[in-house]
Amino acid sequence: MKMEKKGLARSDVDALLSGFEEKNISFGSGRVFGSMCTAPHDYALEVHQRFHESNLGNPGLCAGTSEMERCVISMLGDLMGYRDATGYVLSGGTEANITAMYIAKNRSSGKKVIFPRSVHFSVLKAIKLLGMDPVPVGLDEDFRMDTAELESKIDKDAAMIIGVAGTTELGAVDPIREISDMAEGVHLHVDSAFGGFVLPFLEEMGMTDDRVGPWDFRVKGVGSICVDPHKMGWSTIPAGCLLFREGHPFNDLAVGSPYLTSPKAYTLAGTRNSGAVASAFALMKHLGREGYCDLVRRCMGNTKYLGKRLEEIGLSKVMEPVMNLVAFHHPHPERVQKAMVSKGFYISKVCDPPALRFVVMPHVTKDSIDRMVETLRHVI
Amino acid sequence: MKMEKKGLARSDVDALLSGFEEKNISFGSGRVFGSMCTAPHDYALEVHQRFHESNLGNPGLCAGTSEMERCVISMLGDLMGYRDATGYVLSGGTEANITAMYIAKNRSSGKKVIFPRSVHFSVLKAIKLLGMDPVPVGLDEDFRMDTAELESKIDKDAAMIIGVAGTTELGAVDPIREISDMAEGVHLHVDSAFGGFVLPFLEEMGMTDDRVGPWDFRVKGVGSICVDPHKMGWSTIPAGCLLFREGHPFNDLAVGSPYLTSPKAYTLAGTRNSGAVASAFALMKHLGREGYCDLVRRCMGNTKYLGKRLEEIGLSKVMEPVMNLVAFHHPHPERVQKAMVSKGFYISKVCDPPALRFVVMPHVTKDSIDRMVETLRHVI
Numbered sequence: 001m002k003m004e005k006k007g008l009a010r011s012d013v014d015a016l017l018s019g020f021e022e023k024n025i026s027f028g029s030g031r032v033f034g035s036m037c038t039a040p041h042d043y044a045l046e047v048h049q050r051f052h053e054s055n056l057g058n059p060g061l062c063a064g065t066s067e068m069e070r071c072v073i074s075m076l077g078d079l080m081g082y083r084d085a086t087g088y089v090l091s092g093g094t095e096a097n098i099t100a101m102y103i104a105k106n107r108s109s110g111k112k113v114i115f116p117r118s119v120h121f122s123v124l125k126a127i128k129l130l131g132m133d134p135v136p137v138g139l140d141e142d143f144r145m146d147t148a149e150l151e152s153k154i155d156k157d158a159a160m161i162i163g164v165a166g167t168t169e170l171g172a173v174d175p176i177r178e179i180s181d182m183a184e185g186v187h188l189h190v191d192s193a194f195g196g197f198v199l200p201f202l203e204e205m206g207m208t209d210d211r212v213g214p215w216d217f218r219v220k221g222v223g224s225i226c227v228d229p230h231k232m233g234w235s236t237i238p239a240g241c242l243l244f245r246e247g248h249p250f251n252d253l254a255v256g257s258p259y260l261t262s263p264k265a266y267t268l269a270g271t272r273n274s275g276a277v278a279s280a281f282a283l284m285k286h287l288g289r290e291g292y293c294d295l296v297r298r299c300m301g302n303t304k305y306l307g308k309r310l311e312e313i314g315l316s317k318v319m320e321p322v323m324n325l326v327a328f329h330h331p332h333p334e335r336v337q338k339a340m341v342s343k344g345f346y347i348s349k350v351c352d353p354p355a356l357r358f359v360v361m362p363h364v365t366k367d368s369i370d371r372m373v374e375t376l377r378h379v380i
Numbered sequence: 381m382k383m384e385k386k387g388l389a390r391s392d393v394d395a396l397l398s399g400f401e402e403k404n405i406s407f408g409s410g411r412v413f414g415s416m417c418t419a420p421h422d423y424a425l426e427v428h429q430r431f432h433e434s435n436l437g438n439p440g441l442c443a444g445t446s447e448m449e450r451c452v453i454s455m456l457g458d459l460m461g462y463r464d465a466t467g468y469v470l471s472g473g474t475e476a477n478i479t480a481m482y483i484a485k486n487r488s489s490g491k492k493v494i495f496p497r498s499v500h501f502s503v504l505k506a507i508k509l510l511g512m513d514p515v516p517v518g519l520d521e522d523f524r525m526d527t528a529e530l531e532s533k534i535d536k537d538a539a540m541i542i543g544v545a546g547t548t549e550l551g552a553v554d555p556i557r558e559i560s561d562m563a564e565g566v567h568l569h570v571d572s573a574f575g576g577f578v579l580p581f582l583e584e585m586g587m588t589d590d591r592v593g594p595w596d597f598r599v600k601g602v603g604s605i606c607v608d609p610h611k612m613g614w615s616t617i618p619a620g621c622l623l624f625r626e627g628h629p630f631n632d633l634a635v636g637s638p639y640l641t642s643p644k645a646y647t648l649a650g651t652r653n654s655g656a657v658a659s660a661f662a663l664m665k666h667l668g669r670e671g672y673c674d675l676v677r678r679c680m681g682n683t684k685y686l687g688k689r690l691e692e693i694g695l696s697k698v699m700e701p702v703m704n705l706v707a708f709h710h711p712h713p714e715r716v717q718k719a720m721v722s723k724g725f726y727i728s729k730v731c732d733p734p735a736l737r738f739v740v741m742p743h744v745t746k747d748s749i750d751r752m753v754e755t756l757r758h759v760i
Contacts, residue, residue, distance in 0.1 A: 001451045001454045001455050001458070002455060002458045002463075003455045003458065003459060003664050003665075003668060003669055004665065004668040004669070005668055005669050005670060006668050006670050007665065007666045007667045007668030007670060007671045008665050008666055008668070009666075010423060010666060013423075013662050013665045013666045016662075016665065017427065017430065017431075017658065017662060019444070020444030020445065020447060020448050020658070021430070021431070021444055022444065023442075023443040023444030023447065024431075024434050024441065024442040024443065024444040024445055025441045025442070026433065026434075027433055032441060034639070034640075034641070035435070035438055035441060037433070037435045037438070037651065038433075039433050040432060040433060043390060043393075045429065045432055047397065048429075048432070049425065049428075049429055050397065050401070051397075051401070051404075052420060052425055052428070052616060052617070053406065053407055053417070053418075053419050053420060054404050054406075055415070055417045055617060057472075058415055058417070060721075060726070061404065061405045061412060061415060061726060062403075062404040062405070063403040063404065064399070064400030064401055064402065064403030064404040065400065065404055067400060067403065068400050071381045074381045075381050075382060075383045078381070078382045078383065079383055083382075091471050091618070091649050091651070091652075091653075092437075092649055092650055092651040093650060093651070094648070094649050094650035094651070095648075095649055098509075098648075102508075102509055120650075121635045121636060121637050121645060122635075122650050124635045124636075125633065125635045125645070125648070128482075128633065128635070129478075129482055129509065129510065129633070129648070130509065130510075130511070131510070131511055168639060169639055228651075230651060236432060236653075237432075237435060237651055237652070237653040237654075237655075238471070238618060238649075238651065238652070238653045240651070253505065253508065253509070255501045255502075255504045255505045255508070256501060256504075257501050258729065258731050259414070259548060259549055259728045259729060259730065259737060260414075260728070261414070261726070265501060265505070268474070268475075268478075268505070268509070269471050269472055269474050269475055269618075270472055270473060270474035270500075270502050271417065271471075271472040271473070271474070271608070271610060271617055271618065271620070272471075272617070272618070273616075273617040273618045273653070273656075274617075275617075276653075278397065278400070282393050282396075282397060284383050285383075285384065285387065285388050285392075285393045285396065286387045286388055286389075286390055286393045287387045288383060288384040288385055288386050288387030288388070289383055289384070289385050290385060290386050290387060291387045341440075346440070346441060346641070348639045348640070349638065349639060350639065351638050351639075357639060
């Protein structure tokens with residue numbers, strides 16, 4: 001495609017955009033069951049628009065947004081057991097994981113990253129990028145990191161251990177306290193990109209079960225946590241937070257930025273959208289813990305409903321869901337997934353064990369579940 | 381700060397936001413002369429809002445936005461002399477540079493990155509991250525990479541050479557053709573994060589001078605280019621494009637993403653905002669080359685005006701501006717910068733030679749220049 005010499009009228013571009021829009025699957029269509037993103041809360045959208053122009057890569061020009069960023073980190077730190085946590089709102093869980101892994105590598109003589117096989121693929125990407133050595137650990141019967149195997153794999157070359165609080169495929173929570181007890185000074189990073197906006201509210205409502213132990217800064221060995229407002233935080237993309245217990249870890253990545261309003265640049269990306277930061281701040285203030293509890297309760301209710309409906313058509317759960325994510329055994333998930341796409345429904349899959357995967361995000365309703373189940377029944 | 385138990389009403393949060401907003405320096409205030417960002421075009425803002433929810437990290441759910449992304453890359457490829465360029469819209473120049481450097485490192489047995497001293501600091505950040513070896517090269521009298529020195533520094537350990545088309549501090553354009561002639565198979569990456577939306581239009585209007593040679597894919601040795609729609613492209617943050625001449629370089633960074641709609645994830649970040657992609661697409665279609673020529677002509681006119689006004693108060697230019705960026709010798713730029721901030725004006729500085737730096741972005745008008753110059757006259 002070439003850029004036109006003379007630009008098109010807005011109405012003509014709008015018509016082009018409508019064509020593209022039709023090819024996107026909107027969350028509002030009720031057809032998306034395989035995404036950890038959702039339609040942002042309308043207030044989050046409104047606020048994002050209001051703070052579009054400022055760039056947190058040049059914080060001296062947006063002292064207000066910088067302050068909102070510190071508020072977001074501090075609210076999340078408080079929610080996760082350590083109010084004085086330091087951190088930034090980055091583009092998402094991947095940037096947060098890369099940053100945490102860089103810092104851990106920089107502070108260690110070792111290069112090994114120890115993680116459960118259920119870890120998000122961004123960790124594998126970061127390992128390639130940073131030239132670290134992957135040490136995967138198997139899972140126990142509840143799909144949590146196997147701590148006996150972990151213990152045998154920690155050695156002097158370990159730069160960090162990554163635990164997951166809400167695995168991408170099944171929503172399992174690793175036994176962070178036990179992992180911490182074994183870590184003995186090795187940096188422990190918890191990836192709660194998805195779970196961080198679910199687990200604290202489940203706990204507040206007394207809805208966690210005994211497969212979920214403490215997983216946040218209340219566990220002494222936890223050195224850093226990532227959590228994404230743009231997933232279950234119901235806020236706009238791009239917003240993924242990285243929180244550190246210790247004072248100034250971001251200095252490790254800092255380089256001089258003499259021509260900007262601050263002498264050093266601390267985050268991986270340079271220019272940073274600040275609309276999403278304002279959006280996360282405003283929504284956390286507006287919903288409060290009660291608002292997020294309502295949201296999580298609703299999503300968990302729909303998860304239970306989806307579970308019941310799929311059991312009725314003969315499927316069996318891989319595990320009882322810990323959060324709003326549930327998977328069902330099926331020998332050919334990819335085949336089912338493709339057939340469902342051809343009928344306009346987007347479900348996801350798990351590779352090991354082979355299973356159909358459903359993420360019950362805020363945009364999923366009982367009605368949309370009914371329509372999806374009806375189609376799935378015909379497909380399988 | 382703690383998240384409230386019961387959330388605040390929107391009107392109360394709005395009041396908090398107004399407080400933060402007042403602390404930000406808006407581009408519309410006419411007081412920002414040191415940023416490479418600007419207030420996005422109003423059509424860019426409108427379109428961003430329309431495409432907020434989709435996530436390019438999961439492209440199967442947003443085939444329309446994915447197609448717009450390919451259109452943006454293809455329009456830019458065409459503008460830069462190679463219509464079949466491959467690429468992605470990333471979060472900005474930093475992520476683009478990191479990605480290009482990772483790919484170059486992955487394809488070389490060497491670890492050296494050769495770059496002019498004028499390179500953007502993101503390259504230094506990427507070197508830390510990727511564990512590469514920095515090889516800075518000095519500048520000639522026009523502040524362009526010194527090719528004689530470059531030639532002496534290319535050896536078998538060179539993984540890549542970075543040239544800059546529009547340096548951050550002075551807007552100089554490195555002699556890319558001469559660099560390319562010396563590169564002999566070493567990957568040559570051109571950072572035109574700022575210049576990429578200026579130089580093609582200057583050329584179209586016959587406004588480049590003989591310090592600017594060909595710098596894009598028309599130079600055979602150029603393997604990759606980065607360019608930011610969210611700078612002089614007048615579009616929304618986050619949008620920084622990375623274009624490669626060769627077919628599938630992004631495979632190098634790819635990791636499996638089995639639970640998503642595409643089997644592999646190719647970019648550094650996972651979840652990617654697609655509002656900014658739609659925004660860049662729509663604005664390029666709407667403005668066309670003529671619209672960008674008008675914008676660049678206006679910014680260059682204002683740059684010339686600013687230059688004249690500052691010469692009238694006794695300052696002398698570091699170099700005749702190549703693009704809409706101009707710097708003036710001053711022994712104590714930091715002192716002047718601070719004094720200007722205390723009067724509400726945000727100018728920038730150059731360290732070597734010590735100078736005051738002004739970026740004449742679309743939000744800068746002759747009126748705002750007059751007010752700034754009047755204040756600066758009192759300060760110095």
